[in-house]
Amino acid sequence: MVDINKINLRLIDTTVLLIFLSLMRHRKATEVAREMGLTQPAVSHALKRLRMLYEDPLFLRRAHGLEPTSLAHELEPKIRRIVRLLSETLEDPDKFDPLSTATDLRIGAFDYELTSVIPKLVAEMRNLSPNIDVQAYPFVYSEALDALVHGRIDLAIGYFDIPQKSEASFVVEDLYTEHYVLAGRRDHPLLTANPTLDDMAQVDHLLVSPHGLIRNRVDEALRIQGYKRKIRTVVPSLFSALSIIEKSDLVVTLPERVAQTNGQRFDIVHRPLPIEDGGFQLQAVRHARNANSPLHFWLLENLRRVASL
Template sequence: MKDINDINIRLVDSTILLVFLATMRHRKTTAVASEMRLTQPAVSHALKRLRNLFDDPLFLRRSHGLEPTALANTLEPKVLEIIRLVSETLKGSEEFNPITESTDLRIGAFDYELTNIIPKLVAKLAKVSPNINVHAFPIQNYEAINALSYGKIDLSIGYFNFPIRGNNSYIAEKLYEEHYVLAARSGHKIFKGKLSLEKIANENHLLISPYGPIKNLVDQALDLQGLTINIKTIVPSLFTALSILEKSDLVVTLPKRIAKENMKKFGIKYSDLPIEGGSFQIHAVRHIRDLANPLHTWLTKILLDLVRVY
């Protein structure tokens, strides 16, 4: 087993390093060949050269694909840095220009961000960078990290209920802090007088969940008081919930920005919950390989500007 510092540089070319990084992302040689427009034998040959160079298998065959060895995981950030430096050197003094930039931007976002942030981003890009196309995908936090790692998306926006900051493979930028409110149609009796847990427990509830019944913040608070709520309807998306809310006497717990921005459109009203806490952070997350990518740095700044206008 050899470290990258022990390798004879004359035996290395950029292609085998790019094959290595693509294999780390996809874990399948067919996907690597497709992405790099190489034949599978060419990919296999490149991997063989890498194994000989490092005196290590690098990738072990498993039923689900190729599994990186410990050395491969150690090498990835170093190879990423090599490719970044080479790329920057070749670009020379060329500067990023949003007006002339032409690319497809792949963004994975949760339902909340697809509803709240993506429309604002598309409108902003149409003005400042008209040649950038946005491809937005619905994604959950546990899927987002794999999608970033495998290069399937460029950026993920959402609430991550596990540590992202401190993970050397990802860059997480906090966009803003959000909290939940209780919403219902305007004129609903729940808004008469002070909102309490008892009043909330007496109403029929609408739950937003793509996974079926789950306990949310309100459930947990009610449990502590020995109270329960009646989940009358479960839907997978925010806009479906808002449409139902407008035409029913159901109540729902949802993020404040969504409630505030849709009050007039759906004829709803909202109130802060009578419980402590309930806040959560929204992050924009990208892979470390894009640390020096001027497009991604610029995009993160655009997102920060958009959410701070709120």
């Protein structure tokens, strides 16, 4: 057994752990100080204690803020569990029981989340708590954040670029990183090998967008190299896109999990995009007023589990 005297537990307190988690969220000491009502020197001192304890810098200074080291990423789920256990000691044990609680959980999500995450979550909820009903609403970006502010939903799932002035109003947690791929029918000549930017500029594209014709990072990557994407069709949903590309010469840019899950169902194949940074972080967002709600903690724990499958 490890001699506990050799572990300097005196360097750890709840505030230090909360500061660590806040740094993982915000990546800026000034934002952590503002969120927790501390001075910036207090945050810096706590970070110094953590670095001494783990013998690792934990956060590296970059132009855009603080970048967590690999050890910081490894510690985050463990420290989150510790904080959760401490929080449970302060909760009324009769306050929430998933087997006996009867309520609605309202989730804002859009096409990708509705096809990849929500089905797994609903199946999990039916097994764990038959009296809790899941209601999904097709909110995206600012619509979802506005619904959280006004209490119309309990949780939003998606990719969010929350304005700095509003960050204190929300609790944001990363679920996983998703990457985009290029997909088309199984015998599409472009997809027999990994396509180049030149290949992509020569073929006809389908765009999935609920807001009509827009330009994104794929178009920007092509533009920088002097190319332009030929978008011939725009549809608002992923499933309509899959049905179309299965029976046409169009190709479409999709999240990789969608292409993998539906490859056999729609008889499509996919290849990596020839651009860098072709991904996004799927996030779960709660309003700050629900940060300590046992019901919302339970929902988030189940969401993390099904999202990792």
